[in-house]
Amino acid sequence: MTKFTNSKIKFLLQELNDWVGSEITIEKEERNDLDKNTLSLENVEIVKQVENEDDYVDPYSIELQGKGTVIQDGRKSTKLPLDSYELPLHELHSVEASSELLTVKTDRATYKLKK
Template sequence: MSEMTNKSIEFLLKELNSWVGSEITIEKEELNDLDKNTIALSGVEIVRQLEDDDDYVDPYTIQLQGHGSVIKDDRSSVDLPLDSYELPLHQLESIEASAELLTIKTDRAKYTLKK
């Protein structure tokens, strides 16, 4: 990872750790598809993923820990499969932050996190 990427990741971790204890909404836009999730954020950490021959899984992710839900199109919800949500770090393009909003862009998707 480049020095700029390391600084961006450090900044992102600091921001997310300040949100621990909050209920957050995560919107992921990828190829004209929008996924929406909520999570009661209880922790944040960097996780190394298993090797992936297809280059689909990022080598490192930021894992948002806590109980969460997937919000369906009809506004009903189901529990997240795990008590976590992963944000990819590979090909991180930009991070924008305010008191209650984080926007993270990668080469594959745009993530908008709201407190």
């Protein structure tokens, strides 16, 4: 995927860029495991990942940049390890959007982003 012509990716980028400057919550559900993070969204960009033999790392992702936290056990929170959160682009199945909710489904997980 060298040219980002995929309409789902363009749509997702447009929606996320409209959210820059907002506090967002990101929920990732993967195999009955739910991760929850918050992020003060400062920038959005597509990044190419380092070449890796591990199939788990997608070659491209959308990087949500900003300071954030990981919410553990519904109450405790710790700082995100990096000032960013990555959404994989490989096998992007669907993107649904409303003014305050984005749902992104890939072959591995479902991401719900809320303003």
